[in-house]
Amino acid sequence: MIENTFGMNIIPDNDSERLLALKRYRIMDSPSEASFDNIARLCTQIFNVPISLISLVDAERVFFKANAGMGKAKEANRGKSLCALAVLNPEPTIFEDALKEPCLIANPNVAGDFGLRFYAGAPLITHDGFLIGTLCIIDQQPRTFSKQEEIILKGLASAVMDQLELRLSALEEIGKQQVINDELMQHREEMQSINEELTVINEELNESREHLQLLNGNLKKSEHRFRELIEQAPVAISIYSGPELIIEQANAFMLNMLGRTAEIIGKPILTARPELIAHPYLKVIRNVLESGKDHIGLGVEAPVLDQGIVKEKYFDVTYKALKDELGNVTGVIVVGTDVSEKIASRLRETEMNEELAVINEELTASNEDLISSQDYLIEVNGHLNRSESRFRGILQQATAGIMVCNGREMIIESVNDTMLGIISKPADIVQKRFADAIPELEGQPFLKLLDDVYTTGITHVFNETKAIVNRNGQLVEGYFNITYQAIKDDKEVITGILIVATDVTRQVDSKKEVQKAEDMLRFSVEAAKIGTFVINQTTRVMVASPRLKEIFGYYPEEEMPYDAAVVQISE
Structure with missing residues (x-):
């Protein structure tokens, strides 16, 4: 129940709709998150205050999503929290001396032991x-509290709102995924009843955004502090000003994302980036400049330079109108994140599903033995030779055993059915250490090779290698083609190992049988003391066995020419 201590109505007319909008963000009672905690700590440093809160x-009640300086407090009664007043006005609510404010005389935070004297709150809109x-x-x-400080607080509140929007987008994207x-x-x-070789497609969700770093709290001028905040921010940020959209500022992340250098700063956007002429991306920036309405674009396609070549990439972009003290729009601030890999991953998934469906139809029509992995490999490899190398890699995953292990401890993250069949293990080995899940490998070279690949990042491939594996509770000898490949994140840091394996025991056993038959034939010929020879049909050069030379009266070290052999043969 609300204990209103302000002596005034603190419930806006649209509170029901406002609460529905708050509920939409799925943020209440959520655990702390670094992106919001960093902004709260940043505020204490920028404004040199002991306490900063992000409240909802x-x-x-008022829930504290981020709390810098208020101990372990998680919430407050709406009728006692000054934040309840701040959501009544779209402009910042500022009390420079709370003891001089009539509406705060009875507030326990002001009149009580806490002793609140100064409060400035910018609404999250x-x-x-x-x-x-x-x-x-x-x-x-x-x-x-100066006007410039008020503008900075509003800007940081907008950054908090951007994080809420991006967080909601990420939650929705996770739901869609x-x-x-x-x-x-x-x-x-459904397809597994026809072809048990199809692989479970593992998707990895990219971590959403890096967060704002701490800036120097001793900056003397507010404008300089704001510029340093942009330059040091760990996300791509640029500022465009005036009708010609002059590039007023672009931090290192933005320059790197655009494939440009700092030489573009101070130039009109079309002079610095001529590839944007007639591109919809430019129209969006102009609309924000003219209307003053912010805009969020997810998966926006835009041209950038990549090693001097113009390429289309995809970005999540926030466009915010910059306004002066009179509310006039003076420019646009753009915050962007490169999501090209995520978009490309979705396209690869779609292409892979389409290709897998086509392959499944072809395999069904051909009436071939789907159980035979060797026949399946021959057919798929024939198809892969006509496909792009990227698709070959994906399709190979559908026909071979695949396992993904994370960290130096080699925690099994995922494993397909083919691999489970090869190692004769149930699916509950996921989340176990590789060495614990397959204890029979102890004393064999594979565990050390895995650690070497994790350390060096060098891919290890070995064919028809012998391994002792568990088959129905018994240790048996098998032969396998195995690849260990390091998995790296976007900073080239090794995070795990991709293991691809194919059981070739039958092929190796077949080779051994052929070799054994050849040895037996050779032994039989020698035991029967039969003379043999080989004649090259083109050169007519003959190579005779020692026994044949003996039969025809030649010494073992003598050469027996073709013509001499013919003379010895009676008609």
Whole structure:
């Protein structure tokens, strides 16, 4: 129940709709997250205050998503928290000396032991105009708050709102990805009755965004602090100003993402990036500049330079209008993240599903023995020779045993059915250490080779290698083609090992049988003392065995010419 201590109405007319907008973000009572905690700590350093909160105002309480300086406090009663006042006004709510404010005289945070004297809170405004919370700073000493500091606080509140929007987008994307995963699993189960060799497609969700780093709290001028914040931010940021969209600032992340150098700063956008002429990306920036309305674009296609070549890539982009003290739009700030790999992954998944469906139809029509992995490999490899190398790699995963292990401990993250069949293990080995899951490999070279690949990043391939494996509770000898390949993140740091294996025991046993037959034939010929020879049909050069030379009266070290052999043969 709300204990209103302000002596005024603190419930806006649209509170029901506002609460629905808050619920949409799925943020209440969520655990702390570094992206929000970093912004709260950053505020304490920028404004030199002991306390900064990111609060979300619910029906009867205020939830602290981030808390820098307030101990372990997680929430407060809506009727006692000053943040309840900050969501009544789209402009920042500022109390430079709380003891001089009539509405705060009875507030326990002001009149009580806590001794709140200064409060400044900028509302968190959703894209559809609802005030769902605040980014606020608090001090126990009265202080003045300049207009420039107010602008910076509003900008940081907008950054918090951007993080909320990106977080919601990530949650929705995760939901979509989960639906896709469920559909893929269902599709795989349906196809598995026809072809048990199809592989479970493992998807890895990219971590969303890097967060703002701590900036120097001793910067003297607010404008300089703001510029340093942009330059040191670990995300791509650029500022465009004026009708010609002059590139006022672009940090290193943005320059790297665009494939440019700092020489573009100070130039109009079309002079610095002529590839944007007539491109929709430019129209979006102009619309934000003209309308003053912010815009969020997910998976936006835009041209950039990559090693001097213009290429289309995909980005998640936030466009925010920059306004002066009178509310006039003076420029646009753009925050971008390269998601090309994520988009490409989706396209690869679609292509792979289409190709797998075609292959399944071809295999069904051909009425071949789907159980035979050797026949399947021959057919798939023939198809792969006509396909692009990228697709060959994906298709090979559908026909060979595959296992992904994470960390130096080699924790098994995922394993397909083919690999489980090769090592004769159940699916519950996932999340176990590789060495614990397959104890029979102890004393064999494979565990050390895995560690070497993890250390050096050098791929290890060995064919028809012998291994002792467990088959139905018994240790037996088998032969395998095996590849160990390091898995790296976007910073080239090794995070795990991809293991690809094919059981070639039958092929090796066949080779041994052929060799054995040849040895037996050779032994039989020698035992029967039969003379043999080989004649080259082109050169007519003859090579005779020692026994044949003996039969025809030649010494073993003598050469027996073809004509001499013919003379010895009677008609």
